[in-house]
Amino acid sequence: MIKSIRKSILALAALAALATAANASAETLINGAGATFPYPLYSKWFAEYAKIDKSVKFNYQSIGSGGGIKQITAQTVDFGASDKFLSDEELKAAPGKLLHLPTVMGAVVVTYNIPGVAKGLKLSAETLSQIYGGKIVSWNDLKIVRDNAGLKLPSKPIIVVHRSDGSGTTSIFTDYLSSVSPEWAKKVGKGASVKWPVGLGGKGNEGVAGQIKTTPFTIGYVELAYAFENKLPYAYLKNSAGTFIEPSIASTSAAAAGAAKSMPADYRVSLVNQPGKNAYPIVGFTWLLVYQAQKDKVKGKKLVEFLNWELKQGQKMAAKLLYAPLPANVAKMVEKTVKSIR
């Protein structure tokens, strides 16, 4: 009796597997992998797009920008996603011309925990780079007090927190520090993992935010969306025009609008410290990495259709999820580039 039950269960399972496999092959499956930062937005896009075009299914694994670059170079996925653009050597290593298509922009926010200072801390570029460089060690250092006339800053040591894991957020942040401080550029440099002069390492945005929430007198950096979602206090940073600007969707978009005039054709540009009165200084694109010559024509066509949809409809969904949509002039440039995908 048990034997026959077992046999019938096995047969049913095999039938079910076959049925789902047959079903799955009817639609096109497009695989992508890469950055964790835009993952919430891409998930929403893929879910919405599936309602519009039922013949294609997108699968995205947020394994990190480094992973995305590796996988698209090895061609194990159909598209990659990264918060940092490929270097010239990495582009040469790819078997075919790899296009960088900016989708949205993200900002890196400086967050802190100072008992008594709920919001409104102002930091200049020089101050921030010296805090992270270990030169400014106390919250009531004259350089910080000078910019924050109305705040009561305690005479406690600053506890610096940074990311312990390699990440695109760190890339953008260290890119900014390198561009505003020649000393930082020489001593530390920029990258996904750097040799931090001081500070504790937290794993992921959650690690840094957790450390800051539980430890007073800390300072750290997290993604804008993360800071807003978790209601973390953020600092106003001085941009290249000399204004202390608040991090927001608007100020992030303003940074790219300023860069549109000198945008290179391959969009491999850093958006930190851009000109403009309302531009927030620590901003970066996040790109989709797509080969210009698509090997699988069916997948290529579906991918191009999705990209066109994303540039028109998808951008409207970005702000609600706390991502900055591309400014209109940049979106137009990207549309032209998408047309070149065969």
Place this chain on the structure above:
Amino acid sequence: MNGDLIFRAITTVFAFSILIILAIMLAEMTKESLPSIRKFGWRFVTNSEWDAVQGVFGALPYLYGSVVSSVLALLLATPLSIGAAVFITEICPKRVGALIAPLVELLAAIPSVIYGLWGVLVMAPWLQSTVQPFLIDHFGFLPFFQGAPYGVSMLAAVFILMIMVVPIITSITREVLLAVPLSQKEAAIALGATRWEMIMMAVLPYGRSGILGAAILGLGRAVGETMAVTMVIGNAPNISLSLLSPAYTMPSVIANEFAEATSKLHGSALMEVGLILLVVTLIINALARLLIWSVSKDAGGGAA
């Protein structure tokens, strides 16, 4: 064909397959670490500078962090575990003992990430606000307790590892103590020993080699523990005598940096750290075997 022969052949294959898997792991990791080994040689384990941007890698801080956190955790956990095991087997009523033992083993079943979360959200702030200031005020003259109270530190890692290692040592020690023959205990009591003396004279020496084996197994777990340690140790590659300073261990740096390792040299350096970790774990276990063998020679009894 002889059924016995087939049985023998299959079990031999199974036994050797484990060794073969280990050999393949060692070979693959050595192959991947070759670029880093060729570039740095022995300087890799003596140099303290780890800079992914410049391409300079030295693993001494991670080695130091791993060894110190594990050894200290073991030193703290072993008396606790032996005490718990002695209590469960000798002192408390049998029914209560049968209840407590599975509860202790339950500690080992908790995923290490949960320990990490509890550590960073509950224990580290508590350490920062109560234990660390206390240590600084009263023992601050010692080099071991100098520095600012961050909460996340070598001390937090040692505490977490201690909690994670206690159930392993306790459960094995408990089994070792239960295996002590009744005749030994009765003989000691017959000679007039108090309960405490009986435990010290007859029970513990009998189970010495087993307890040592349990401790070394605990050490093996502590060295390899990744997530719980990464979340509470502060991830700063410092080498400092102070327990209050943040530190970095070998599994932590691999877990943190491997996914986004930017250059081939970076990936290869992390592989080399992994290779060192593997070799250290194998050496610890080999040492444990030797110790148990030498101890069991003299004791003339107990699980070996």
